[in-house]
Amino acid sequence: MADKKYRLKVDKEKCIGCATCTSIYPVHFVLGSDGKSQPTGNTLVTKEEAEEIIKVCPVGAISYEEPKKK
16 A cells, blocks of 8 residues: 655745755745745655654744645
């Protein structure tokens, strides 16, 4: 059975725009026009990957959730 996938999120209120996530995980994050990080379209990851990714944010602005069912 395939690993369950999760969607990455960025809390814009917490994000300080330091670009740590965009430099380490450019496939998952870009800086928006507001200077804050935002997920790219390629944000579905395993729980293990998500837990590693959220550790890079110095202010805890990255989280993950199950994708919404269509």
